[in-house]
Amino acid sequence: MANFFQTIFIKNSKLNVNQLIVKKTVISFFFFFVLAGAAIGGWKWLRHQPATADGASKPIRNVLNTNEAIFKGLLSNTHLTKEYPVSAAVKKARVNGDIGMKTPFDPAKWQMYVVKKNGDTLKLRLEDIKKLPKTEVIFNFKCIEGWSQITRWGGVKFSDFIKAYGLHDEMGMKYVGLSTPDKEYYVGIDMPSAMHPQTLLCYELNGEPLPVNQGYPLRLIIPVKYGIKSLKRIGTMIFDDQRPPDFWAKKGYDYFSGL
Ligand SMILES: Nc1nc2c(c(=O)[nH]1)N[C@H]1C(S)=C(S)[C@@H](COP(=O)(O)O)O[C@H]1N2
Numbered sequence: 001m002a003n004f005f006q007t008i009f010i011k012n013s014k015l016n017v018n019q020l021i022v023k024k025t026v027i028s029f030f031f032f033f034v035l036a037g038a039a040i041g042g043w044k045w046l047r048h049q050p051a052t053a054d055g056a057s058k059p060i061r062n063v064l065n066t067n068e069a070i071f072k073g074l075l076s077n078t079h080l081t082k083e084y085p086v087s088a089a090v091k092k093a094r095v096n097g098d099i100g101m102k103t104p105f106d107p108a109k110w111q112m113y114v115v116k117k118n119g120d121t122l123k124l125r126l127e128d129i130k131k132l133p134k135t136e137v138i139f140n141f142k143c144i145e146g147w148s149q150i151t152r153w154g155g156v157k158f159s160d161f162i163k164a165y166g167l168h169d170e171m172g173m174k175y176v177g178l179s180t181p182d183k184e185y186y187v188g189i190d191m192p193s194a195m196h197p198q199t200l201l202c203y204e205l206n207g208e209p210l211p212v213n214q215g216y217p218l219r220l221i222i223p224v225k226y227g228i229k230s231l232k233r234i235g236t237m238i239f240d241d242q243r244p245p246d247f248w249a250k251k252g253y254d255y256f257s258g259l
């Protein structure tokens with residue numbers, strides 16, 4: 001009689017029922033151990049991969065990057081986030097997140113530093129920004145924590161700002177980076193999303209100056225992304241072809257955080 005392991009090399013038609021059961025059992029166990037081994041080995045391998053600068057391990061970051069590439073491709077520059085009538089906007093917008101806003105700060109001395117590609121730095125005051133055409137956006141602001149609310153924001157379109165200050169070389173770069181004056185909070189935005197027609201350098205909420213805890217004098221409002229990207233209290237703006245550091249991406253969140 002064929003022994004245990006030899007059965008697997010014998011054609012089914014040459015085996016009796018009992019031998020056939022043995023053969024199938026041997027094959028099943030073989031695959032079970034091979035696959036379990038591969039799964040455990042794969043997990044161990046994943047755990048031992050070096051972390052990337054942004055915190056996620058390399059293979060995981062590769063998967064996230066692939067996802068991002070796909071979704072970035074889906075984000076059309078002409079696709080507009082839904083807008084609402086003024087009456088739909090909440091009267092008191094929720095305040096969320098105060099990273100980079102705890103350092104003592106004198107709004108009267110505020111300037112936004114815009115570092116150009118050639119290294120020159122523009123120093124802009126709120127009056128400079130307010131001279132540009134004003135745009136309002138009323139949309140459903142979404143936080144990754146799970147809440148959303150319809151809010152009404154006013155300011156200058158990021159794209160209008162870029163054009164008004166002749167930042168063409170900068171616009172040709174892949175990313176814009178924003179940070180608070182104390183550099184505690186910072187975001188990186190892909191240029192197509194920054195140039196999206198609903199992205200604002202925002203100085204008004206419900207037609208009033210921004211409250212200090214919501215980013216006075218100037219914040220970003222970027223409706224095509226989750227709230228984490230709408231940095232409050234802009235201190236510095238930079239441009240780069242490499243991804244500028246991003247506070248939440250460093251902690252493992254999706255770099256683009258698109259909606
Ligand atoms: N400087 C700064 N900007 C920030 C944050 C923060 O912690 N610090 N939190 C972000 C998050 S997670 C959200 S949801 C929105 C909230 O904006 P709001 O306080 O006006 O509701 O701001 C974003 N901008």
Ligand SMILES: [Mo]
Binds near residue numbers: 096142143144145
């Ligand atoms: Mo958020």
